[in-house]
Amino acid sequence: MTGLSLQGVGIGWRRELALFIDRLPSPGFVEVLAEHLPASGAVPEPLLRLRERGVPVVLHAVSLGLGSAEPPDPRRLDWLARQAERVGAICISEHLAFVRAGGLESGHLLPLPRSEDALDVLAENVLRAQAALPVPLALENVASLFEWPDAAFSEAELLAGVLSRTQASLLLDVANLHAHVLNHDTDADAVLACVPRERLAYVHVAGGVQRDGLYHDTHAHPLHAGPLALLELLAERLGPVPVMLERDDRFPAEAELASELSAVATALDRGASRWRAEARR
Amino acid sequence: MSARERLAQAQAELVQALGVGAPVPSGFDPARVLAAAQSLIHKRRRGVERAWPPLAAALGTDFAVRFEHWARTHPMAVEPDALADGRRFAASLQQEGRLPAEVSGVLLDFDARWRLTSEGERAPRRGVWLVVRRDDTTRRLQVALRLPGGRVWRWVPKVRAP
Numbered sequence: 011m012t013g014l015s016l017q018g019v020g021i022g023w024r025r026e027l028a029l030f031i032d033r034l035p036s037p038g039f040v041e042v043l044a045e046h047l048p049a050s051g052a053v054p055e056p057l058l059r060l061r062e063r064g065v066p067v068v069l070h071a072v073s074l075g076l077g078s079a080e081p082p083d084p085r086r087l088d089w090l091a092r093q094a095e096r097v098g099a100i101c102i103s104e105h106l107a108f109v110r111a112g113g114l115e116s117g118h119l120l121p122l123p124r125s126e127d128a129l130d131v132l133a134e135n136v137l138r139a140q141a142a143l144p145v146p147l148a149l150e151n152v153a154s155l156f157e158w159p160d161a162a163f164s165e166a167e168l169l170a171g172v173l174s175r176t177q178a179s180l181l182l183d184v185a186n187l188h189a190h191v192l193n194h195d196t197d198a199d200a201v202l203a204c205v206p207r208e209r210l211a212y213v214h215v216a217g218g219v220q221r222d223g224l225y226h227d228t229h230a231h232p233l234h235a236g237p238l239a240l241l242e243l244l245a246e247r248l249g250p251v252p253v254m255l256e257r258d259d260r261f262p263a264e265a266e267l268a269s270e271l272s273a274v275a276t277a278l279d280r281g282a283s284r285w286r287a288e289a290r291r
Numbered sequence: 292m293s294a295r296e297r298l299a300q301a302q303a304e305l306v307q308a309l310g311v312g313a314p315v316p317s318g319f320d321p322a323r324v325l326a327a328a329q330s331l332i333h334k335r336r337r338g339v340e341r342a343w344p345p346l347a348a349a350l351g352t353d354f355a356v357r358f359e360h361w362a363r364t365h366p367m368a369v370e371p372d373a374l375a376d377g378r379r380f381a382a383s384l385q386q387e388g389r390l391p392a393e394v395s396g397v398l399l400d401f402d403a404r405w406r407l408t409s410e411g412e413r414a415p416r417r418g419v420w421l422v423v424r425r426d427d428t429t430r431r432l433q434v435a436l437r438l439p440g441g442r443v444w445r446w447v448p449k450v451r452a453p
Contacts (some may be wrong), residue, residue: 073370095325112303114310115367117335123301127294155327224326234416253380261339 013214014101014146014179016066016212017152019275020254023067026261028056030152034271037065039212041103041254044071044093053096058060061098066150069099076135076149077108077122087142096147101211103148103181104139106132106172123158124168134173140178148211150181153189154226166200173209180205183214184240185227185256191236192225202244213253215241215274230259233270238277245281246288253278310366323451332359338373339380346377357384368411373399375413385427392428396447399424402444403435 018038021031026045031037031154040060047053058087060268061067071090076081094102107119140147149172151165163171182205190196215238233255245251254273257267292300307313310327317319337360340347347358348353361380369375382389390398402422405413420437427448434446 078297111306114306116306117371130294158321
């Protein structure tokens with residue numbers, strides 16, 4: 011898949027932020043949670059207004075479980091395709107994760123073993139999903155507190171592997187990458203280096219909290235310097251990339267949110283201007 | 292065994308450890324898996340707290356302890372849904388006689404709008420639906436009536452201060 015037409019700094023659309031987002035002069039794009047949209051009936055009015063303003067919409071899902079041992083459920087794919095059509099999404103994003111197994115729902119995105127078995131299953135699941143969805147699919151790296159034992163390859167190799175076996179693009183979450191640097195000593199440079207620009211759909215940044223020596227990707231706390239530094243490095247490597255802020259809970263005052271958005275824009279600009287300087291040399 | 296079968300078994304063992312406290316599969320760092328289990332239950336509790344503010348408020352500091360205790364023995368078997376999860380939790384409180392009286396109004400409201408399927412999924416009611424029950428604490432009758440179109444008319448006598 012070639013690059014999507016996303017650009018600028020966007021934000022995850024949430025009901026609690028609808029008014030704030032409505033007042034933003036020019037959001038680059040918004041991301042809507044598929045599981046939070048009403049199952050039927052009208053699309054929320056503020057989302058329709060954003061579409062009328064020409065703000066691109068991306069649909070973000072958490073319940074497909076593309077890394078599950080089972081192939082994605084055709085009913086879930088149908089539902090997701092319909093949601094994408096309802097909101098006029100130009101792209102659907104999901105996670106490199108599994109969410110259920112053995113009849114239990116975990117309630118969150120769980121990391122995948124980095125094994126040939128898991129990569130084979132994941133790639134096949136992604137191909138099935140792509141065949142059923144009406145718009146391009148982007149895959150996101152997740153954050154975790156633990157890792158599977160006996161990894162056969164690195165996180166960068168997992169991302170490169172799934173990109174080479176499918177036509178999906180990557181949604182790189184630099185906060186999740188930051189979490190893995192702190193929690194698992196993941197090689198951030200290797201991850202940043204494995205993403206070709208034309209396969210990068212967009213980037214997530216979000217806040218989190220460090221507790222008992224572990225970084226928790228909460229989307230409910232302020233943005234840390236770490237993810238912003240990774241964003242800057244990514245932009246230095248690839249130039250301006252579409253990026254968005256995720257906030258899901260404990261919504262801060264509008265001024266705080268606005269200042270986080272401008273911190274994101276600043277990190278992006280700093281990286282991109284070094285990229286430009288490098289290109290001129 | 293195929294790749295899918297091997298993966299299914301490994302994932303199921305991990306989810307059992309995370310969800311219902313089954314033994315941590317070998318090779319994993321048990322402390323990290325425990326931290327993840329705690330974080331999952333925290334997320335689930337926060338979801339119910341946001342979906343059922345009156346329930347969380349009425350239980351006060353007991354809410355976290357009671358919910359987490361209940362959640363550990365009641366894993367989610369269907370799509371996570373904080374509204375349904377909170378309703379099931381309220382039902383367990385009611386069985387134990389610990390449901391705060393202030394919550395009966397919102398429960399009545401919920402029950403007039405939704406039903407829980409045998410699998411535990413939340414399904415909307417249609418047409419006219421009447422809920423009549425006697426409150427455990429006040430012994431007064433409470434009534435909620437769902438009208439076609441979805442409006443709910445509710446009659447719950449105020450709890451008198453003791």
